[in-house]
Amino acid sequence: MTLDLYFDYVIFPxxxxxxxxxxxRLFKGPEVVDRVIALDLIITVGIALITAYSIRSGQAILLDxxxxxxxxxxxxxxxxxxxxxxxx
Amino acid sequence: xxxxxxxxxxxxxxxxxxxxxxxxxxxxxxxxxLSVTVKAxxxxxxxxxxxxxxxxxxxxxTTKAIAIAFFLVLTAPVAAHMIGRTAYHTGIRTWKGTxxxxxxxxxxxxxxxxxxxxxxxxxxxxx
Numbered sequence: 001m002t003l004d005l006y007f008d009y010v011i012f013p014x015x016x017x018x019x020x021x022x023x024x025r026l027f028k029g030p031e032v033v034d035r036v037i038a039l040d041l042i043i044t045v046g047i048a049l050i051t052a053y054s055i056r057s058g059q060a061i062l063l064d065x066x067x068x069x070x071x072x073x074x075x076x077x078x079x080x081x082x083x084x085x086x087x088x
Numbered sequence: 089x090x091x092x093x094x095x096x097x098x099x100x101x102x103x104x105x106x107x108x109x110x111x112x113x114x115x116x117x118x119x120x121x122l123s124v125t126v127k128a129x130x131x132x133x134x135x136x137x138x139x140x141x142x143x144x145x146x147x148x149x150t151t152k153a154i155a156i157a158f159f160l161v162l163t164a165p166v167a168a169h170m171i172g173r174t175a176y177h178t179g180i181r182t183w184k185g186t187x188x189x190x191x192x193x194x195x196x197x198x199x200x201x202x203x204x205x206x207x208x209x210x211x212x213x214x215x
Contacts, residue, residue, distance in 0.1 A: 003091045007098070014102040018109035025112050025121075033175040034118055037125050040167065041112055044129045047156070048105055051136045052098065060149045063140065067156050070163070077167035081174040 007056045015049050036080045043073035094139045101135030104128050117183035118175055126168040130160055 019042060026038035047066045054062035111124035134157050141153040176191060 003094060006095055011098050011102050014106050018102075018106045021109040021113045031118065031175075031180055033171055033178070033180060034121065036171055037118075037122055037168075038112060040171075041108065041125045041129055044125075044133060044160075044164075045105055045109070047160070048101065048133045048136045051133070051140050051153075052102070055094065055098070055140050055143045060140075060144045060146060060152075063149065063152045063156065067152065067159070070156055070159050074159075074163040074167055078170055081167075081170040085174045085177060087178075 004056060007052060011052050012049075012056075015045060015052060019045050019049075032080075032084060036077060036084075040073055040077050043069060043076070047073075090142060094143050097135050097139035097142065101132040101139065104132030104135065108132065117186070118180050119172060119182060119186075122168055122172055122175075126164050130164050133157070133160055 022038050022041050022045065026035055026042065029035045029038055047069050050062055050066040050069065054060060054066075105128070108124055108128035111128065112121050115121045115124060137153040137157050141150045144150075182189060
């Protein structure tokens with residue numbers, strides 16, 4: 001079994017199942033903060049997916065996208081918590 | 089040899105992310121979900137970035153992977169702290185199994201301290 005097949009049949013399905021499970025929480029989360037942390041976790045899993053895809057396809061330049069996504073996830077969570085705090 | 093290392097690290101990383109997602113779905117409480125989100129997912133992404141750094145024999149990729157992991161480790165606890173503080177202030181309840189609420193305890197101990205000072209002033213006059 002080569003590494004490419006291993007990524008195709010093990011790593012990507014595991015990450016995809018995790019995204020689906022988090023999306024269930026995003027859909028049914030009882031409060032707004034549950035949805036915010038579910039979104040944050042989806043973006044974190046997205047960073048992991050981009051990293052795995054960059055290993056699988058052999059293109060190292062995709063890691064730049066992962067870095068920008070990490071930045072945006074932090075800013076989004078901070079903005080959500082700021083405005084929810086302001087609302088009271 | 090390199091392939092074995094890459095497969096090992098990426099398996100551990102994706103399993104940690106899967107456990108984080110199961111935890112965010114199954115945990116009974118917002119605060120427990122928050123702790124799962126921050127710890128396990130950061131560990132998983134760190135392992136996947138380590139496998140990426142092994143996979144590409146290039147200094148720039150290793151530097152980039154270290155930068156992403158450092159940024160994630162630096163910002164994820166700050167964001168979790170902010171959103172947890174917001175949740176506590178907006179009145180998200182803890183689970184019924186929670187046995188300790190340090191913020192509430194601190195408030196009551198402050199109140200009891202103020203009450204004790206007031207009592208002292210009443211008996212001994214103003215300090």
